[in-house]
Structure formats: C-alpha cells, structure tokens
Amino acid sequence: MKCEIRRISIFDEFQCAGQRCSINCCQGWKIPINHDVYMKYLHEKGLFGIMLRAFLKRGEQTAFFRSPFGRCPFWGNDRLCSIQKKHGEEYMPAVCVQFPRQLYNLSFFCEETLYLACPEAVKLFLECAYSDKSFEYHIIESVPEYEVNTTNDDKNFLDYLVKSRAELTAMLRDGMNFDSMAILDYGREAQSACLNMATAGGGLPSPRDYFSEECYTIGIEEINKLFFEGFFHPNLGIISMFLHKLCKKYVRKIGKLGKRNPKAADKKLCALQDDLYQKLPGLDKMLNRYFEYYLLTNFLDIYEDYSFTRCLLYGIVKTKMVMLFLALYAENKDSIDREEIAKIIAVYERRAPQMKDALKKL
Ligand code: SF4
Incomplete structure (x- = not known):
C-alpha cells in the first residue's frame, strides 16, 4: 500500500566512494x-x-x-x-x-535518512552544516519496500513527537545551544507527563515552554567513565586502526583517573579543546548542527520506548564526546579539513552507541 515517505534532503545525493573509501563499511x-x-x-x-x-x-x-x-x-x-x-x-x-541509508517505517509514514557512520554521508551533512542550509524532508508517495519497524500504533503520540522535534530543531536554529538545560528540562517533564497521561490523563508539554541559561556539563570523571566503560575496547583495532589510535592517544594523555590527578587530566582536556577551537573556528555551530541531525534521525525512537530523557541526554553526551575525538586528532596538526572531520565522525558513529549503557552510571 502506498504511504507518505519523508526523505531527508541529502539522501538522494549520497554516492558510495567504493574502492576510494578510507574506512570501508x-x-x-x-x-x-x-x-x-x-x-x-x-x-x-x-x-x-x-x-x-x-x-x-x-x-x-x-x-x-x-x-x-x-x-x-x-x-x-x-x-x-x-x-x-x-x-x-x-x-x-x-x-x-x-547502508548508510536508514529506512524507518513508522506505519503511518516512513522516514529515510543517512546514517553518519559513512564518511560520504558525513560530507553531505557537513556541506549543509557549514553552508547553513536546513535539512528538509522531501515528501513522496510510494510503497515502502521495507517492513514496519514499530509496535506502537498511537498516531497522536507520533504526531506530537514530530511536532516537538520540529520545535526543538527550530529552537536550535534560532540560537539555543545543543547542551542547554532547557532541552533536558523539557525531556524530563515530557516523560513524566507521559506517565501521568497513562494514569490520570492530561497533556504533553511543548519544548517552546522551556528556557535556560545553564548548560549541561560533563567533567573529566564522567568523560573517563564513558570512555573506559563504554567506548573503549582493547580489540578496537580490529574494527578500525584509525579509531584505535585515537583511543590510545586518550589513554596515553589522560589515562584512567585515580592513578593520576583528575585536576591535571581536566587541564589537559581543556587544553586539547581550546586548541581545537583555534583550528576549527566554526566548531560550536557544527556541533549544534550535529545534534540537530541527531534529533532528525533519532528523536522518533521515543515512539517505541517513551524515553525522552535517555534519547535527549544521549544526544547531548554523544555530541560532547565527538568533540573529544576531533580534539585528539587535531592535536599536533596545523589544521583539520572536512575530509578528516568526516572520517573521524564516521568511525566515532560506529562505536558511540556503546556509551548508552555507561550513561546510566553517570
Ligand atoms: S562507508 Fe560509505 S563510502 Fe565507504 S564503502 Fe561503505 S557505503 Fe561506501
């Protein structure tokens, strides 16, 4: 049966690099x-x-x-x-x-996006991010060739999520930072409103009702936990030598806390990040767009598990951690170009989901 397919604007531009790909899938x-x-x-x-x-x-x-x-x-x-x-x-x-197309059949409509674990997909993302183009959905009517991916049939809730996502991305484009506490405040209240609705009725909040000047920060101890208890694995070299080298650099430079002074480790991390800001002047903007793209590709996962907090917190933490890998790479380099950023993001994306469990320990 025909249904509405919402295809993200960069989808049709994708072309596999084949033999030329440096981190083949x-x-x-x-x-x-x-x-x-x-x-x-x-x-x-x-x-x-x-x-x-x-x-x-x-x-x-x-x-x-x-x-x-x-x-x-x-x-x-x-x-x-x-x-x-x-x-x-x-x-x-x-x-x-x-691969790297993500085909999400939500039964009432489908969404087609690109997974950033492929460097060619990341390059298309970066082109939009740096030229300030918005990610639009092109709508086509067609019969999807892939199965329904959800067990939920609550159309009202799905419509609410689509609307909330549009509001969140508009707020980001209007200048809100990806790590604003307003996002987490909204997520927490939306989640408890869902639980209340199931028992006593009531409505769901809009992200537009939230504002905060505070940012969500993660310190060296949290970063260390995410790294050692989620991201890193000694056999990472089998998956990607490139990623393994970046991880080893973190191990050498920062190492496990407890053995060294956390303050000294924090200082090294700050120096790495400051250095990255010098080499990538548009870094904040790029990170905001990265989080925006995360919302476009992952926010509707809440349709399945109703977990606003987990989805939003993971997106923020994932965005903060990508900066760490960019910074590790950029150290000792004069500059870092788009080809290199694309490679770092693509290998990072392949491993980042491993941090989801470690997130519970923060
Ligand atoms: S990672 Fe992307 S560009 Fe590289 S081989 Fe796979 S699909 Fe092609």
Missing part, C-alpha cells in the same frame, strides 16, 4: 543476512556456493557471515565486494545494499 561489523538471501546462498552452486556456506553462520535470530579477520570475508583485496561483482546488488545481504 565491510570492516568491523557482523553482517546480518536476511532470510531470502540466506536461502539463495544455501542453494548457490559450484565453488562460490561452497565459499558462501563456509562463512555462513546461523545465529539464534539471524544468520551472518563469520570471519576471523574482523572484516567481511567477501571483501576483496581490490577493496570491492566479490558477491556484488559476481552476481550484482540483488545478491548481497539487504543491510549491505541499504
């Missing part, structure tokens, strides 16, 4: 294989079929390729996909064809 991920493709692989004839089945593994919920190399076993030395080369895109796992 065939590395460091477990590739889930959808049922139709799994069945095709089971019945593929000849040597290629034997190879496909040798790397196939059936998990509890889905099948995937197993590989001892930390990368897709079908990613060739020419940095291209050998499955695609042999049989074309339709023979590849759905997730490989789709």
Whole structure:
C-alpha cells in the first residue's frame, strides 16, 4: 500500500566512494543476512556456493557471515565486494545494499535518512552544516519496500513527537545551544507527563515552554567513565586502526583517573579543546548542527520506548564526546579539513552507541 515517505534532503545525493573509501563499511561489523538471501546462498552452486556456506553462520535470530579477520570475508583485496561483482546488488545481504541509508517505517509514514557512520554521508551533512542550509524532508508517495519497524500504533503520540522535534530543531536554529538545560528540562517533564497521561490523563508539554541559561556539563570523571566503560575496547583495532589510535592517544594523555590527578587530566582536556577551537573556528555551530541531525534521525525512537530523557541526554553526551575525538586528532596538526572531520565522525558513529549503557552510571 502506498504511504507518505519523508526523505531527508541529502539522501538522494549520497554516492558510495567504493574502492576510494578510507574506512570501508565491510570492516568491523557482523553482517546480518536476511532470510531470502540466506536461502539463495544455501542453494548457490559450484565453488562460490561452497565459499558462501563456509562463512555462513546461523545465529539464534539471524544468520551472518563469520570471519576471523574482523572484516567481511567477501571483501576483496581490490577493496570491492566479490558477491556484488559476481552476481550484482540483488545478491548481497539487504543491510549491505541499504547502508548508510536508514529506512524507518513508522506505519503511518516512513522516514529515510543517512546514517553518519559513512564518511560520504558525513560530507553531505557537513556541506549543509557549514553552508547553513536546513535539512528538509522531501515528501513522496510510494510503497515502502521495507517492513514496519514499530509496535506502537498511537498516531497522536507520533504526531506530537514530530511536532516537538520540529520545535526543538527550530529552537536550535534560532540560537539555543545543543547542551542547554532547557532541552533536558523539557525531556524530563515530557516523560513524566507521559506517565501521568497513562494514569490520570492530561497533556504533553511543548519544548517552546522551556528556557535556560545553564548548560549541561560533563567533567573529566564522567568523560573517563564513558570512555573506559563504554567506548573503549582493547580489540578496537580490529574494527578500525584509525579509531584505535585515537583511543590510545586518550589513554596515553589522560589515562584512567585515580592513578593520576583528575585536576591535571581536566587541564589537559581543556587544553586539547581550546586548541581545537583555534583550528576549527566554526566548531560550536557544527556541533549544534550535529545534534540537530541527531534529533532528525533519532528523536522518533521515543515512539517505541517513551524515553525522552535517555534519547535527549544521549544526544547531548554523544555530541560532547565527538568533540573529544576531533580534539585528539587535531592535536599536533596545523589544521583539520572536512575530509578528516568526516572520517573521524564516521568511525566515532560506529562505536558511540556503546556509551548508552555507561550513561546510566553517570
Ligand atoms: S562507508 Fe560509505 S563510502 Fe565507504 S564503502 Fe561503505 S557505503 Fe561506501
């Protein structure tokens, strides 16, 4: 059945860099294989079929390729996909064809955006961010080729979330900072209003009713917890040598607190950030746009779990932490260009969700 598809403006501009990509998506991920493709692989004839089945593994919920190399076993030395080369895109796992497109079917409408874990997607984001262009949704009527991703059917709540998101992004564009306490105050009250509504009725607040001159700050102790108890893993090098090097730099420079003086660590962190501000004059603006893009791609997750606070807090913390990685990279460099920023954001995005659990410990 046809439905409204809201497609973010940068979506159609995306083009995979293929062999030229410096942090190819065939590395460091477990590739889930959808049922139709799994069945095709089971019945593929000849040597290629034997190879496909040798790397196939059936998990509890889905099948995937197993590989001892930390990368897709079908990613060739020419940095291209050998499955695609042999049989074309339709023979590849759905997730490989789709990446970095995020296709979100909310049953009443769909949203299509780009996931910033791909450097080419980040470049499109940066182009909009730096030229001050807004991210618009282009609306088309079509039959979505992907399944419904939600169990909720509360259309009023979904409409409320869409309206609130538009208000929040407008407030950011009007000058509110991404770490304004007004955002968290709104989130907290929206969440308790949801609970009250379920028991005693009542309405939900508008972000426009909140204002604060205070900012949400995270100190070195919180950053350290997020880093060591969420982001960092000693085997990170398998996923990305580039990200691993940045993390090792943090370990060398700041290290685990307790062994060193937190004040000294805080001082080093401030110096790193000050240095970044010198090298990236538009940094605050870029961070605000990064958070705005996060809202556009993640705020509707609240439709599923009603967790305003978690969604907004994670977005703010994620935006603050990306600055740390930009700062680690920029140290000892004269300048940092868009290509480099895109690479840092893309590798960071792949690992950032690991901080969600550590967030509970703050
Ligand atoms: S990360 Fe993006 S540009 Fe690189 S290979 Fe994957 S889809 Fe293509």
